[in-house]
Amino acid sequence: MFLRALKDRNRAFLEAAVTLHQAGRVPAGAYLLDLDTMTENARLMSAEAARLGLDVLAMTKQIGRNPPALDALKAGGIERFVAVDMTCARPIHANGHGLAHIGHLGQIPRHEAAEAAAMRADYWTVFNEEKAAEAARAAAAQGHEQALIARIQAPGDTFYSGHEGGFSADAVEAVADALDSTPGGYFAGLTTFPALLFDEASGEARPTPNLATLREAASRLGRQGRQGIVINAPGTTSARVMAALADGGATQVEPGHGLTGTTPLHARSELPERPAMLYLTEVSHFHQGRAYCFGGGLYIDPVFAPYPLKALVGPDPEAAFAREVDAGTPDPAMIDYYGQLMPEPHHRVAVGDTVIFGFRAQAFFTRACIVPIAGVGRGEPSVEGVWTPDGRPAAWPASDAG
Numbered sequence: 001m002f003l004r005a006l007k008d009r010n011r012a013f014l015e016a017a018v019t020l021h022q023a024g025r026v027p028a029g030a031y032l033l034d035l036d037t038m039t040e041n042a043r044l045m046s047a048e049a050a051r052l053g054l055d056v057l058a059m060t061k062q063i064g065r066n067p068p069a070l071d072a073l074k075a076g077g078i079e080r081f082v083a084v085d086m087t088c089a090r091p092i093h094a095n096g097h098g099l100a101h102i103g104h105l106g107q108i109p110r111h112e113a114a115e116a117a118a119m120r121a122d123y124w125t126v127f128n129e130e131k132a133a134e135a136a137r138a139a140a141a142q143g144h145e146q147a148l149i150a151r152i153q154a155p156g157d158t159f160y161s162g163h164e165g166g167f168s169a170d171a172v173e174a175v176a177d178a179l180d181s182t183p184g185g186y187f188a189g190l191t192t193f194p195a196l197l198f199d200e201a202s203g204e205a206r207p208t209p210n211l212a213t214l215r216e217a218a219s220r221l222g223r224q225g226r227q228g229i230v231i232n233a234p235g236t237t238s239a240r241v242m243a244a245l246a247d248g249g250a251t252q253v254e255p256g257h258g259l260t261g262t263t264p265l266h267a268r269s270e271l272p273e274r275p276a277m278l279y280l281t282e283v284s285h286f287h288q289g290r291a292y293c294f295g296g297g298l299y300i301d302p303v304f305a306p307y308p309l310k311a312l313v314g315p316d317p318e319a320a321f322a323r324e325v326d327a328g329t330p331d332p333a334m335i336d337y338y339g340q341l342m343p344e345p346h347h348r349v350a351v352g353d354t355v356i357f358g359f360r361a362q363a364f365f366t367r368a369c370i371v372p373i374a375g376v377g378r379g380e381p382s383v384e385g386v387w388t389p390d391g392r393p394a395a396w397p398a399s400d401a402g
Contacts, residue, residue, distance in 0.1 A: 042076025
């Protein structure tokens with residue numbers, strides 16, 4: 001879905017990817033990141049957020065939480081980061097980046113609360129009083145008070161399956177009072193997910209009922225006399241939709257795919273953010289007329305109905321651009337050891353050819369490496385390490401090559 005955008009708006013990145021792979025500088029089965037473009041995307045978003053008075057935090061699970069990627073976002077003006085879980089929080093904290101938000105979407109397990117409290121995140125989201133007590137006790141034991149955000153929900157709100165949970169919005173006043181009375185913690189605001197969702201029929205991102213739930217709950221707390229409440233409203237965030245979030249009462253946004261130009265809107269429209277992420281692999285073997293390429297990262301975030309998948313295939317950039325080949329990935333029930341390519345008779349595909357996919361990725365969900373590339377914009381691409389999805393240096397033989 002995003003291959004066309006890559007070809008149209010970031011050809012230099014594609015060319016660099018093929019060249020570096022054929023030179024043995026990047027592994028097969030890896031997500032590549034264009035750091036220059038990510039910095040510019042972050043600059044666009046941070047400027048729009050500042051114009052609207054929004055606090056902007058970066059979600060990095062989809063790009064693997066590695067230090068060069070976080071540094072690139074920081075260079076673009078986004079200096080604080082949200083951790084979707086503790087596996088996400090650890091590399092952000094260990095590398096000295098600002099940890100702004102933990103506990104949402106993934107709550108903190110009981111026996112990891114002390115570790116989380118030591119990271120001194122600005123905000124910690126809780127779904128119930130038990131989790132609030134765990135967070136507050138852990139913070140108190142380390143001598144500080146923790147700002148707590150309550151995840152709320154109301155009948156009719158929209159959740160992805162498995163994402164459900166939170167306090168009842170009908171009891172928001174009592175929830176705020178309860179968090180304030182928890183030794184070591186205090187009520188700081190409200191959150192939900194998703195606040196926006198892509199509507200395929202219209203091709204636009206539209207507010208979910210959840211955003212209205214947040215707005216009404218905040219209004220009720222305002223009538224109670226509470227001021228300065230954080231309204232954290234993540235979901236399908238790009239510079240284009242920030243005004244709608246601000247109009248809906250949001251004070252804090254958490255762009256993720258927008259930072260790599262891979263929200264659903266980016267597949268349908270030419271937004272300010274440019275594509276900055278691709279999946280690179282290589283042809284391994286042939287079987288019954290099909291070419292098989294290495295997998296490991298062939299998880300396609302299912303935000304669209306099934307669509308024909310294409311890949312660029314070739315031993316050099318010019319050849320790859322000339323060979324847009326039909327492709328397929330294993331059923332989600334299967335392990336993605338290999339993807340399949342269905343070349344036409346006139347496609348000259350060979351073992352070792354570079355294969356490039358453009359799809360909406362979630363690196364943290366896979367076993368693929370992440371390879372940040374600097375210098376694409378100035379024609380001097382360089383590999384900034386090979387990293388695991390949890391932000392550690394990968395044990396790849398050529399990863400320390402000069």
